[in-house]
Amino acid sequence: MTVIVSFINRKGGVGKTTIAVNIGGYLAKTINRKVLLIDLDPQASASSWLMTQDRYLEQIVENPLNPQNSSYQIFRDAIFNENFFSIDTGIQKAVARDKNGTVLIPTFDLIAANAKLDNLEREIVNYNDLKIAILFEALMNLRIVDEYDYILVDCPPNMGTASQNALFASNVFLIPIIPDPLSFQGFPELINTASQTLKIATRRRDDHKKPLCGGLILSHSRNTLAMRNTTEDIRNLLTIYKEESKLNDNADIFLSKITYRTAIPDSQGQGTILPTAKGRKTDSQTEFEDLAYEFDNKFKDLI
Numbered sequence: 001m002t003v004i005v006s007f008i009n010r011k012g013g014v015g016k017t018t019i020a021v022n023i024g025g026y027l028a029k030t031i032n033r034k035v036l037l038i039d040l041d042p043q044a045s046a047s048s049w050l051m052t053q054d055r056y057l058e059q060i061v062e063n064p065l066n067p068q069n070s071s072y073q074i075f076r077d078a079i080f081n082e083n084f085f086s087i088d089t090g091i092q093k094a095v096a097r098d099k100n101g102t103v104l105i106p107t108f109d110l111i112a113a114n115a116k117l118d119n120l121e122r123e124i125v126n127y128n129d130l131k132i133a134i135l136f137e138a139l140m141n142l143r144i145v146d147e148y149d150y151i152l153v154d155c156p157p158n159m160g161t162a163s164q165n166a167l168f169a170s171n172v173f174l175i176p177i178i179p180d181p182l183s184f185q186g187f188p189e190l191i192n193t194a195s196q197t198l199k200i201a202t203r204r205r206d207d208h209k210k211p212l213c214g215g216l217i218l219s220h221s222r223n224t225l226a227m228r229n230t231t232e233d234i235r236n237l238l239t240i241y242k243e244e245s246k247l248n249d250n251a252d253i254f255l256s257k258i259t260y261r262t263a264i265p266d267s268q269g270q271g272t273i274l275p276t277a278k279g280r281k282t283d284s285q286t287e288f289e290d291l292a293y294e295f296d297n298k299f300k301d302l303i
């Protein structure tokens with residue numbers, strides 16, 4: 001079975017993309033899993049990072065078949081009764097390459113995002129079936145689910161149609177969060193919106209499986225008093241949500257956390273992902289690798 005895992009948070013800049021891409025890379029390269037990343041953010045940062053900007057522009061944005069080769073087409077097919085998305089054209093196989101095009105990770109694939117995802121909220125009003133079930137249905141019908149150990153879904157920074165589709169389709173959802181007071185403010189709202197979607201999923205999915213919270217991942221972490229205090233606040237709130245049955249009992253904070261390091265945005269600018277970066281192993285590489293192992297240990301029994 002494939003485990004579908006979405007990375008959600010209404011806030012932008014909390015590390016969703018950085019974590020989804022690097023975990024995906026380590027799962028595929030070091031832990032030998034077959035991984036598909038689905039980019040649902042119209043800003044397409046996971047796609048342009050993984051494909052590098054030139055390839056992304058050439059193959060996704062300026063391709064004459066555009067936008068049939070992006071996640072946007074999955075929604076278009078449902079909303080406008082088209083039938084263009086296919087595994088062959090829609091999936092960028094072995095997406096991580098070096099400058100010469102040599103494959104770096106054979107089992108890491110991508111369904112890229114397209115800026116046209118910006119139209120989704122407006123276009124979805126034309127769709128008369130369950131609006132948040134489109135991704136789930138497509139993954140089942142296209143038999144994409146049979147091909148991978150993990151499907152990771154990188155969501156936009158809001159809880160709109162795309163994120164709700166990701167949640168509905170997931171076995172597990174993860175919440176990257178920066179443990180500072182401002183980033184934490186939107187958290188109750190996030191859980192409330194998610195709870196609504198989870199209720200619908202339990203009723204309306206063919207398999208009636210409820211997506212579970214796989215935990216919170218602390219990002220941009222620094223050893224300051226404010227961050228330690230906020231982490232405690234998060235922990236306390238999690239306990240309350242579990243008591244109120246808003247979250248499942250094993251929804252905990254990951255032990256592996258990601259430290260704030262300026263080298264991370266620098267490496268993204270160069271199109272490098274941590275599992276394939278050359279040179280001496282950095283502390284960030286160790287952290288993301290540990291996080292990927294913790295992830296795999298938590299969820300591999302669901303495969």
Ligand SMILES: Nc1ncnc2c1ncn2[C@@H]1O[C@H](COP(=O)(O)OP(=O)(O)O)[C@@H](O)[C@H]1O
Pocket residue numbers: 011012013014015016017018019045157219220221258259260261262264265266268
């Ligand atoms: N651990 C980190 N330390 C420093 N900067 C980071 C770290 N993780 C991500 N970033 C930077 O923070 C910004 C937001 O990260 P990103 O993964 O794009 O967040 P999101 O997908 O939630 O919007 C990016 O510029 C990224 O390079």
Ligand SMILES: [Mg+2]
Pocket residue numbers: 016017018041045154155156
């Ligand atoms: Mg992002």
